[in-house]
Amino acid sequence: MSIPSDPFLGLMPPQVFLDQFMVVGNAAGTPQVSFSEMYSATSSRGMGEALINCAEKSNICPGVRFFLTRSKKWNPTQASASGNKRTTDGDHNLAPTIGARKQPQQRRGRRKKRDIVEYCDFVTFLLGVETQCDADADPFLSHEELGLSPPPSVAPRTPEQQTKGRSTQQEHASLPNSCAPSHASPGTTRQDAETLVSSTHEHPCDSGEDGAPGSSAQDSDRYTPPVCTPGNPYGISMLPIASSPDSAGTSTSDVSQHTHTLSPKSKCTLDGRSMPWLEAIELRVDEQCDPPTRSSVQLLPTLTVEKRTQAAERHRAALLSHVQAQFLRQHRCFLFHVLIFGRYARFLRFDRSGGIVSDRFNYVDEPAPLAQFFWRFAHLTDEQRGWDPSVSLPNRKEKALFVDAVRVWLAEMQAGTTADNRHARRLPDAERTLDDGHTYPTWKVHVVNEATGASSDLLVQRPFAGEMTLYGRSTRAYIAYDLTTRRLVFFKDSWRADRRHLRPEFQTFQDLEAHHVPNVPPALYGGDVLSTDGGLQETVKNIIAADNASWHVGKHKLRRHVHHRIVQDIAYPLESARDAQEFVQAIHGALCALQGAYQELGFLHRDVSFRNVMITPEGRGILNDWDHSGPKDRRAPPIGTWKFMSASMLENTSKINEIIDDLESILWVLLYGALHHFGAPGQDVPEVLFDYQNFDKDGSMIGGLTKKVYLLSDDVDRLAYTDAVLQELILHVTRSWSEYHAARATGSVVRGKEQAEAAALLARASQPKYWVDMFAKALKKFGERRPSTIPLHDRPVVPGHAPSSTGIKRKNGGVDRNEWHGYDAQHPRRSKRLRLQMKRAR
Secondary structure (H helix, E strand, O other), X not given: OOOOOOOEEEEEOHHXXXXXXXXXXXXXXXXXXXXXXXXXXXXXXXXXXXXXXXXXXXXXXXOEEEEEEEOOOXXXXXXXXXXXXXXXXXXXXXXXXXXXXXXXXXXXXXXXXXXXXXXXXXXXXXXXXXXXXXXXXXXXXXXXXXXXXXXXXOOOOOHHHHHHHHHHHHHHHHOOOXXXXXXXXXXXXXXXXXXXXXXXXXXXXXXXXXXOEOOOOOOOOOOOOOOOOOOOOOOOOOOOOOEEEOOOOOEEEXXXXXXXXXXXXXXXXXXXXXXXXXXXXXXXXXXXXXXXXXXXXXXXXXXXXXXXXXXXXXXXXXXXXXXXXXXXXXXXXXXXXEEEEOOEEEEEEEEOOEEEEEOOEEOOOOOHHHHHHHHHHHOOOOOOOOEOOOEEOOOHHHHHHHHHHHHHHHHHHHHOEOOOOOEOOOOOOHHHHOOOOOOOOOEEEEEEEOOOOOEEEEEEOOOOEEOOOOOXXXXXXXXXXXXXXXXXXXXXXXXXXXXXXXXXXXXXXXXHHHOOOOOOOOOOEEEEOEOOOOOEOEOOOOOOOHHHOOOOEOOOOOOOEEEEEEEEOOOEEHHHOOOHHHHHHHHHHHHHHXXXXXXXXXXXXXXXXXXXXXXXXXXXXXXXXOOOOEEOOOOOOOOOOHHHOOHHHHHOOOOOOOHHHXXXXXXXXXXXXXXXXXXXXXXXXXXHHHHOOEEOOOOOEEOOHHHHHHHOOHHHHOOOEOOHHHHHHHHHHHHHHHXXXXXXXXXXXXXXXXXXXXXXXXXXXXXXXXXXXHHHHHHHHHHHOOOOOOOHHHOOOXXXXXXOOOOOOOEEOOEEOOOOOOOOOOOOOOOHHHHHHHHHHO
């Protein structure tokens, strides 16, 4: 439950970045180009103009047009100050300094002069380029700033080179000791030795995938086995070892820092004799040269690539806002970005697992990497640039169908009734579906039912809800128009975490439907999204050489996420309940879903929350969002929505989810909804009951204290509600959970009959049927009561305190507290034994 930081992974050498992510575009030779004019500019916009002129003159990025960005949202202050209807600068929070889009086809006739300042149209936006004159604006650190020597830029070998390397190694192994080449000679310089170290990350006796010593088809810089030559009869490679002065003032070899390299996983054999690989040869070119006592390999895991200066943090925040705006408005698997600051530049690649940052390079003295990036980018396909191939643009007729259907739906929602005189529920923020700012394009998304193979096309524009985060699941919730059925549906687009304890949500829906679990919404379409080659759309899973790559700085590991979609009928949040009866009925439906999933499949939901308990247009309660669910016997870390997690889960970060935790979450959903929507007027909502947070000695976030204090105290009697049956139900539910926590706290210290009673209370609370029956009895009382014809907001004001448990009438402003719309229920009283147990628990 620790708070994560921005997941940046670096510092990747620029050439490795190009060869890893843009190798397909390297089909032709890169033109020679100079970017020195950009460095001489005095403003970021001037640098942008210089880059645009350079790109046009050299044709370094054919088929792509660069432009200075200007968003469609104008700054009213600048517009009024200039006196013009338009200004050259707008709100740049959506786009970087320079944008790139596809070059439009030239029309015949007179050629118009091109304006390099354009709106940022996310229909065609391909690439963002950030420019800053100040080199200190770099949001990330470099190897020089970290005090580390940059790793060698070793490009991945082609299959032909790998095959050639393996055959060469086999030839060397078959030669006599006097015929194979050596790795070091007596005249080795320090630079040669550093180059030698870069290829000796593995022990010389390690075996590769094919069984040959040191050979591998995946690691391009893997060490080849030592062989013997006349000049090197023992086949010993020479390593530059950092030295440190000893107590006598002499310089000694600091071998301890290289034990991970020199310590054997096996033993070398020479002429049939076993020889441990424990010897080191110190290579000293300059006696005055004293290498650092800590190696780069030791420092790498303790560092971070983010620069912590004020200017760097400001520009990093701007960078993330630009990338997030592009991800929100486009349907992408990943995207590229370029940073140019002063005389340096960087490449970045973002996907839902994080950002990969290249090391900076001097584009003035070494323009080749920047030129190669633009040249290769121009030769990539849209899918290789990160676009989702299952998404396209609709035609005008299709877009009109979507807009008209959404407008009718919003109008009915505003009026409160549908065209057939049914009650129209309200969906919060539904008006966001149609973007008034015109920055969200309308897209056509092809969806497939993974189980049946059925497919359809959905029209979407702007998500009305979701996590809206750059990294992680990044769930986006849309109101979509189904072109097959010609109606509106709910569309959920997310990147599910690929974990052993988590199942794909669509697969869970299929299992729940197959076992006829009630009160679960069916999934119309859904499953993992496929690429054009038939593979899954997923984030990068093997980061070059995994987490031990020579360029990897920091502890962060990029997690694997898979693109996942769900299409369902539109459901409405719990807050759309018309009255207390419908509110309780919806929660009862969620309890039935928990009971069915647990009894039929042994599944836990693990994320019961106020937003996941929903209501259908007909008023039936359902339990949605099963993306965290899984079998009860599969161990999973604590997950869920903080406000509604059980007290035990919040106070113990290592606790495993159980059915009792899902059932207790129902209590907090009931209290939260009742307090916010059916609480007595003038009564403050104790938000600290749901939001309390603290940190343990390990720095992990914990909570649950206020929930336990509430349940083990008399505060359950002090909160009032506007409905008598709801008030009685909440009292019964909270008293039952009070007994559970009291029994849980005292069950290990009491003996005899009291211990048996505590065990019975714990067992009873763990049965979903117990709580389902409790809510069913309340619904029965709702049905027996004469329905009220007075709207909820027109009912009399209720005092802010509940009646005492003794039943004594107390007056407050002339209003009898027991006269609440026919309230005549007595509060359940605590037994003497229960009072003693709760006293011990406190």
